[in-house]
Amino acid sequence: MNSIERALAILLLLTGGRLVSAATLAERFEVSLRTIYRDVDRLIALGIPVEAERGAEGGYRLAKDYLQPPVALNRRETAALLTTLALVRSLRTLPLKSDLDSAERKLIASLPRPVLALLGDAERVIGIEPIPADIFHAATRAEPTEDWQAALDGFMVGLLESRAVRFDHHNPARPAPRPHDVEPHGVLFDRDLWYLAGRDRDSGEMKIYRADRIRNVEVSGFRFRPDPAFRIADLLGGAWLSQAMRRWEQEGPSSRIRMSREQASRLTQDWYYRHASLVADGPDHMIFSLPSVLPSQILPLVRWLGPDAELLEPAELRAQMALDLQEMARRHGA
Incomplete structure (x- = not known):
């Protein structure tokens, strides 16, 4: 038995919750006490909370409640957590960054294969724009509403299930809302607002929609094949806004x-x-x-x-x- 196999076996023996002495472990695996000490140190270095009690009746055991029952997350719950992680990463500094990285890796590793293909590389579909300088224009703040939340949720459902969404888009420069039929590709957070990136099914163009201007969102039964070349990062740095400006110049x-x-x-x-x-x-x-x-x-x-x-x-x-x-x-x- 090599050191890795022995460490795993020690971990299994400690899961019962009772104290197990180093002498008992050494006898069980036919190794020296020094080897057992090194094995336990290896487990602790891996982040496993092994507790030690001294004395004649002492020994090792796992910290109480270390092993938790598995939690089954559905596709939407997983996407919500990954989106939150992306939002937190936009901060310049954050506490326990290495633990956050570890938690994200574990979350992704637990995904079933169909979802892993979409969310295994979360940065491909979720982008957070760093806040740039704002010397004059401050008209982007909007108070959250139920319509805004419904638009963002509906768009994410369509993205996760590869189904098109229909909605009405309210542009303040136009007298009436316009209906849109869109294949969702990604979401982007910029200056306290969520933007939705999707391919318009009528024109075939990739467009960006402000979530707070969307009403009556509906996930349709039309399924589409996601574009493997699409990356939300290509729209960051204001690239999406430059593209939109050129289109707006032609439209009005x-x-x-x-x-x-x-x-x-x-x-x-x-x-x-x-x-x-x-x-x-x-x-x-x-x-x-x-x-x-x-x-x-x-x-x-x-x-x-x-x-x-x-x-x-x-x-x-x-x-x-x-x-x-x-x-x-x-x-x-x-």
């Missing part, structure tokens, strides 16, 4: 603002506006284009940029900007 009207290069440089530090379009306008100025004509977004941005910024389009917002500046000048005694 945009605002155009002329500004100095210094102002443009400041604006590109913002996590959101850095992904908008910027083109040169002479040696000292840039034209900034944003696929939005919401007064609540555009007018405060122009005021924040300052006197060297000029709102070029749309015309109705330009007129509103002029009225706002006249009122501000009046209030400030100009």
